[in-house]
Amino acid sequence: MVQLTTYLILGLLPLLALVSAGRRPSPGKEAWGYVDVREGAHMFWWLYYADGPASYQDLxxxxxxxxxxxxxSTGFGNFEEIGPLDRELQPRKTSWVQTASVLFVDNPVGTGFSYVDGPDGFSRDVATVASDMLVxxxxxxxxxxxxxxxxxxxFSESYGGKMAAAISVELSKAVTEGAVKCNFAGVALGxxxxxxxxxxxxxxxxxxxxxxxxxxxLLEVTEAAEAVRKAVExxxxxKATELWSVAESVVDQNTNGVNFYNILTKEPDEELSSLxxxxxxxxxxxRHIRPLHRQSLVQLMNGEIRDKLGLIPHNVTWGGQAEEVFSSMAGDFMRPVVALVDQLLAAGVNVSVYNGQLDxxxxxxxxxRWVNSLAWEGLPTYKGLRWTPLDDPAAPGTTGAFYKxxxxxxxxxxxxAGHMxxxxxxxxxxxxxxxVTQQS
Known part of the structure; x- marks a missing residue:
C-alpha cells in the first residue's frame, strides 16, 4: 500500500519557525510529504506553488x-540554485518559483530526506529509479x-538527466495508458x-x-579515456566506472587540481588522499557528492529546515545515506541512455539539452558528440541550422547563451556557466x- 503524507501551509506560515530567528519568511504556498514507493523505501518531496503575478494554474x-x-533536490537544488530562498534564507532574485510551480524530489531513495529501512532498499539502476518516480x-x-x-x-542536472530520460520514457507511456494523470509537456537535460x-x-x-x-x-588523459572506452564497448x-575514476585522477594530476564543475575555479580536496x-x-x-553537501547546507537542512518540515523521522539525517546511494548505482554509472532520448523524440516528447561552457x-x-549520434530523423536538418545568440538578462548587450x-x-x-x-x-x-516552457 502506497502512503502519502502531506503538510500544506498557506501564506506566510511556512517559515514561521524562521521568523522567530529573525529570518525573512517565504511568501506563497507550499506542500511537502513522503511517498512509500516500495516496501522500506520512502521518498520525500517538496512543492512550491508558483508565486508570480499570474496564477499557478496558468503557469x-x-x-x-x-x-x-x-x-x-530539496537541499542543493532548492537553496543553492532555483528555490525561492538561498542558503542564507534570503529571497533569490532568479528563483524559478516566480514563473513556475517547482517540485523538488529527493531521488533516488536514500537521497536528502528520502530514506530506506535497509540496504536492499537502494536503487541499483535507472530502471528502478524510474519505477519509483512513477509511484x-x-x-x-x-x-x-x-x-x-x-x-x-x-528539468534535471548531471546524473539527474540520466534519470530524467528514463523517467520521461516511463511517464510518457503511463500518461498515454491513463496510469498517471498529468499534462506531460517535455524534459530538459542539463x-x-x-x-x-x-x-x-x-x-x-x-x-x-x-x-x-x-x-x-593530453597524451596521458587520452590514454586513460581510451581505457574507459574499451571497457564500455x-x-x-x-570496470568502466573504476577506470573513469582513474581518468579523473589523471586529469587532476595533470591540471593541478582543476575543478570538474567549473574549470575556472580550483577546490582542493585534502580528504581524498586519506582514502x-x-x-x-x-x-x-x-569527489562528486561532497560539493552537494557543503557544511553550511548540511547545518541548514538538519537544523532550521528540519524543524520547519516537522515530519522527518528522528533517525533520518539529511544526506545521511548519500554515499550509499552513490555506491549502489556504481554498476549503472557508465551505461549510456542515448537510446532513451531517441525514444522520447520519436514519441513526440519535447526534449531540450542545455550545458554550461565551463563544465x-x-x-x-x-x-x-552524443547528440550528433542520435537516430532521430530530424537530426540532419537540425545539424544544418545555425545557432541563435541570446542576450544575457543580467548584462544587456552581452551574449549570455546560444540556442538551436x-x-x-x-x-x-x-x-x-559551469556544471550548476x-x-x-x-x-x-x-x-x-x-x-523551454514556451513563456517567451
Whole structure:
C-alpha cells in the first residue's frame, strides 16, 4: 500500500519557525510529504506553488532532479540554485518559483530526506529509479489534482538527466495508458550524464583547447579515456566506472587540481588522499557528492529546515545515506541512455539539452558528440541550422547563451556557466526556463 503524507501551509506560515530567528519568511504556498514507493523505501518531496503575478494554474509545473546520484533536490537544488530562498534564507532574485510551480524530489531513495529501512532498499539502476518516480508521481497528481492539467516539465542536472530520460520514457507511456494523470509537456537535460563515455573521451581535447593540459597531459588523459572506452564497448560497466575514476585522477594530476564543475575555479580536496588506494567508488563518491553537501547546507537542512518540515523521522539525517546511494548505482554509472532520448523524440516528447561552457565533468563537446549520434530523423536538418545568440538578462548587450531548435528538440549553450548553471548564471537559466516552457 502506497502512503502519502502531506503538510500544506498557506501564506506566510511556512517559515514561521524562521521568523522567530529573525529570518525573512517565504511568501506563497507550499506542500511537502513522503511517498512509500516500495516496501522500506520512502521518498520525500517538496512543492512550491508558483508565486508570480499570474496564477499557478496558468503557469507550468517543473520537477527538478539533482545529480550525484545522491544529491538532494530539496537541499542543493532548492537553496543553492532555483528555490525561492538561498542558503542564507534570503529571497533569490532568479528563483524559478516566480514563473513556475517547482517540485523538488529527493531521488533516488536514500537521497536528502528520502530514506530506506535497509540496504536492499537502494536503487541499483535507472530502471528502478524510474519505477519509483512513477509511484511518487501517480500519488502526487492524485492528491494534487489541481495540477493535473498544468503543463508538466522535468528539468534535471548531471546524473539527474540520466534519470530524467528514463523517467520521461516511463511517464510518457503511463500518461498515454491513463496510469498517471498529468499534462506531460517535455524534459530538459542539463549537463546530463546521458553518454558518459562521450564526456570522458572529450575531457582531453577540451582541457587542451583551454590551455589546461600540455602535450604530455593530453597524451596521458587520452590514454586513460581510451581505457574507459574499451571497457564500455566490452560492456564491463563496473570496470568502466573504476577506470573513469582513474581518468579523473589523471586529469587532476595533470591540471593541478582543476575543478570538474567549473574549470575556472580550483577546490582542493585534502580528504581524498586519506582514502585507501584502489577504493575507486569511495573516491568518486567523495569527489562528486561532497560539493552537494557543503557544511553550511548540511547545518541548514538538519537544523532550521528540519524543524520547519516537522515530519522527518528522528533517525533520518539529511544526506545521511548519500554515499550509499552513490555506491549502489556504481554498476549503472557508465551505461549510456542515448537510446532513451531517441525514444522520447520519436514519441513526440519535447526534449531540450542545455550545458554550461565551463563544465568539465559533462563538457559541452561530449554533449554535442552524443547528440550528433542520435537516430532521430530530424537530426540532419537540425545539424544544418545555425545557432541563435541570446542576450544575457543580467548584462544587456552581452551574449549570455546560444540556442538551436528544430521540431521537438532544442540545445542551449550557456556561457560563463559551469556544471550548476542556475548557480553560475541564474538570470540566463531563468530565461532558458521560460523559453523551454514556451513563456517567451
Amino acid at each position: 507550468p509545473l517543473v520537477l527538478w532532479l539533482q545529480g550525484g546520484p545522491g544529491g538532494s 511518487l508521481l501517480r500519488s502526487f497528481f492524485t492528491q494534487r489534482s489541481e495540477l493535473q492539467n498544468v503543463p508538466f516539465y522535468i 549537463d546530463s550524464w546521458i553518454s558518459p563515455v562521450d564526456s570522458v573521451l572529450t575531457w582531453g581535447p577540451y582541457l587542451y583547447s583551454t590551455s589546461l593540459l600540455d602535450d604530455y597531459g 566490452e560492456q564491463s560497466f563496473q 585507501a588506494k584502489g577504493d575507486f567508488i569511495a573516491l568518486l563518491a567523495r 568539465l565533468i559533462v563538457d559541452t563537446m561530449g554533449q554535442e 531548435r528544430y521540431r521537438n528538440f532544442s540545445f542551449y549553450w550557456i556561457l560563463r 548553471i542556475p548557480s553560475d548564471q541564474g538570470a540566463m537559466a531563468l530565461q532558458m526556463l521560460k523559453m
